[in-house]
Amino acid sequence: MRNGETNVQSWQGKSIRVSVLYSRAGVAQHIWIESESGSILIDAGDGLLRDLVSNRLAPNQIRGIIFTHGHFDHVGGLHSLLGFFRMKGREELLPIYAPKECKEVFSIVNNFIRCYPDTIPFKISCRGVQAQQVFQIADMMIKAYPVVHFGSINGSGILNQIPAMGYRISHKGETIAISGDTGICPSLKELVKGADLAVLEATYQKSAKVSKELLEKVHLSEDLAQEIGKSAKDFILVHKGKRE
Numbered sequence: 750m751r752n753g754e755t756n757v758q759s760w761q762g763k764s765i766r767v768s769v770l771y772s773r774a775g776v777a778q779h780i781w782i783e784s785e786s787g788s789i790l791i792d793a794g795d796g797l798l799r800d801l802v803s804n805r806l807a808p809n810q811i812r813g814i815i816f817t818h819g820h821f822d823h824v825g826g827l828h829s830l831l832g833f834f835r836m837k838g839r840e841e842l843l844p845i846y847a848p849k850e851c852k853e854v855f856s857i858v859n860n861f862i863r864c865y866p867d868t869i870p871f872k873i874s875c876r877g878v879q880a881q882q883v884f885q886i887a888d889m890m891i892k893a894y895p896v897v898h899f900g901s902i903n904g905s906g907i908l909n910q911i912p913a914m915g916y917r918i919s920h921k922g923e924t925i926a927i928s929g930d931t932g933i934c935p936s937l938k939e940l941v942k943g944a945d946l947a948v949l950e951a952t953y954q955k956s957a958k959v960s961k962e963l964l965e966k967v968h969l970s971e972d973l974a975q976e977i978g979k980s981a982k983d984f985i986l987v988h989k990g991k992r993e
């Protein structure tokens with residue numbers, strides 16, 4: 750690893766390149782997806798700007814941002830990125846997509862606009878995504894698959910279900926599936942099946958070490974993610990949690 754570079758998981762297809770800039774459960778996640786028409790960012794965790802700069806990626810290449818859900822490790826870097834675009838004088842419209850009723854993303858954006866009502870040189874279009882919705886950023890087609898994800902707090906157990914999506918991103922016949930955070934659910938299997946690459950969360954090390962309820966409602970384990978990943982042509986595991 751050269752000085753200043755982070756340990757990035759990458760995958761190069763014929764027309765899409767995927768770089769998992771950082772993904773660790775409970776810390777941060779941001780995934781950079783690039784085609785010749787520009788880049789999409791999936792999630793914007795804490796440290797996003799640092800990771801873009803360390804990997805010599807130009808934030809201005811970002812044509813849109815898509816959020817899987819509103820947990821802090823997926824949205825913590827959004828305010829910084831918006832501030833960076835404002836400082837750099839971005840003029841291009843910035844589309845931001847998040848699951849409908851994802852209060853965290855929409856309130857970060859609204860707060861940013863409220864702070865600087867007259868000095869943001871670019872427009873932000875914030876859209877709530879519904880199940881099975883299809884939309885386009887640059888030349889990439891995106892389809893939303895609702896996944897099952899509940900919050901959890903150590904000592905307080907499993908909290909309420911939150912709006913969460915996985916996404917299938919296609920460009921020139923190539924398809925990438927991004928699970929986001931999810932428990933095992935039928936929609937996840939549908940999302941992953943036949944994709945050229947599946948990027949799957951694997952927060953828990955082993956299914957045997959956690960309850961069935963956590964695996965159904967909160968996160969996948971490595972063994973479950975691997976089993977699901979086999980229905981895609983290739984897969985990588987991300988968002989690992991603490992390992993002994």
Ligand SMILES: [Zn+2]
Pocket residue numbers: 818820898930
């Ligand atoms: Zn989460």
